Amino acid sequence: MHNFFPNFDNIIFFDVETTGLNPMKDQIIEFAAMKFTKEGACDETHFYIQLENGRTLPEEITELTGIYTEWLEKRGICMEEAMTKIKQVLFGPGTTNLLIAHNANFDMRFVLKMMSDAGFDKLCTKSHVLDSLTVARDRKEHPCKLKDMITHYHITGVENSHRAIDDVFALAKVVHAMGTECNDLDLYVNLFGMYPRFPTPEAEKILGITYVIQNYEGGKNRRLYLIEREKGIKPHGTPEEEVYGDIEDEYLARCEGRI
Template sequence: MSDPLQSLFSRCDSVLVFDTETSGLSWQRDEIIEFSAIRLTASGTEEVDEFVRCTRSLPPRIVELTGITDDLLREEGIGKQAFAELLAALLTPGTMLAAYNAQFDLLFLYAFLQKYGDARLLQDKQKLDLLTVYRDRRAYPHRLCNAIEQYDLQDRVTNSHRAIDDVRATVEVLRAMGTERDDLERYVDLFGYSSKYGISGPRISSVRYLPQGYEPKAAPLYAGL
């Protein structure tokens, strides 16, 4: 049986599927508190999961949602410089970045690297947003938990608002998408956005943006292209 991600590997050396937990929703004000990634290659996988110390106390709603506490970050988290060095080691040439709702996570990574590392590490990387793919394939709603259910992955993965669980789920969703339809390479560097709400945050310069509808009968991203 052929690898469902073969078309992606023809464009890159590896696919780094990643997810973050953050202290809030603002990429300008809030911070990454957990970073998880799984590097996929034609020969295997490599997993990374790190807590990152925060410069201020976590809001109670974040603690309740994620189960991550100030004490946990203080005792098990790595510092900002160590995290910057980890990202530099992961963001190697030939790496494609993939995430579910990648716009959100990429803005946080950019803001972090701009302050503590080298944001140019993100510029030459191909990018794949699985939320964009899922919007083209299924009707609303489009959360990661919905994709897990639609691809019948409930017994294999967990959507827990913890980065490590969510990145494992995202990998399985990606594989299911590749098995379902061999067109993932068409979505590289192409992000969809809600035609009703617009793009969340600034545009990423290396990405092309196109509107997508929420209605079940709405035209897919590629209609008419």
Template sequence: MRLVYFDTETTGLKPDKDKIIELALLIYEDGKLIEEYDQLININENLPEKIVELTGITDDMLTEGATPSSVAEKLGRTLTSNSVWIAHNTQFDLLFIYNLLKEYYLEDYVMDLLSEVYWLDTLTIFKDRAGYPHRLENMVKHYGLDEDRKFHRAIDDARALKDSVRELRNERNDLKEYINLFGYNVRYGVTGERLPFIKYATQPYFNGLKAYRNILPKTLKEE
């Protein structure tokens, strides 16, 4: 089984309008790192000032980046069956990948490509483990990982994600239960488009570690 820890940095929060400016992939096979991919993307437009402040990525840095088409090609080669793609708030990153791929491939092909992959969202898992807030930084702190880490660069976030997944698994080995299941706050609903290969479910707030019988996947099976 191949595990891909991934993260994106983007020009904003709207996957159908904003663009990916950095993509990072940490690819593991049989527990061994086989590839570390970190690529800035030249989108040929100026970045919003708030994105520069948040990420430290500048317009000049992007001029040396890869073309969006070459990154889409990389994704097309890497999105293979028998692989699990893992992110924190996967819905966000997945929709950005979906929209990038649609610029260069037919939509039916993109949908087939994405549906061949298993998707895991650590945000959904962490909400069953600890109280609010649930950002990646909070998960790192919760599990006593290095709090001096840098965030909001894709490769740094992917590394923090990988270490956090190890702690989630050590705490309780139930991660497989969450495959292709994304929880969402009933107050705000699902962010962006619902994808047909993902099951979306309301996830009630709980301030702590839920009993195994009460985790989101188990409660769905009982409905």
């Protein structure tokens, strides 16, 4: 995996399941992560979180995830312990981490809200994030959900079950397939795409992330980082002294493995 992201000490795939869509009102109920180190180790983290303040799990969330309120009461850890564990996994000191999630703006907003509530927000201001959904939209036509990418890359042995631990395993395989298909993933770090009809509201944008409208041309997406290059914005990991000629030629060269 580090072949695709040589500038990072740890590559961390993560996923959360929540009680709803709004991090200001809802909470994380399941967290899972897989951390790959440069040394080749792989550490897995998975736990459930108890509901706060007498909450009950909405029926539609139970239908989607198979998680019940009673289950969280028995198997979940308290919110304070969960905050500490997530901080250790995603924002451990002394290392440069790359966080990867599918539809990362959703997962990151919930995590960052939790960190802010715990007083850890300063630790998260320099996070580097890859949104595999943004990459997916550049690789195939709609739909691009995790289950669609599993099918697109003919991946077996995993499923998109809307359970965090299952989705993390699936995500790692999808991203590996993406990197094998075209070694340009480093150019998507800290670069999130938005649909023209549904741009991300300013209040929902994450500090340090560049948001760009992800347009379609001829039924296929433009490479999002090429749009940014045309604007003169250098993606993460591009040396300042490096000068590119034709940006389309650069993309083709990466796909062919020449750079």
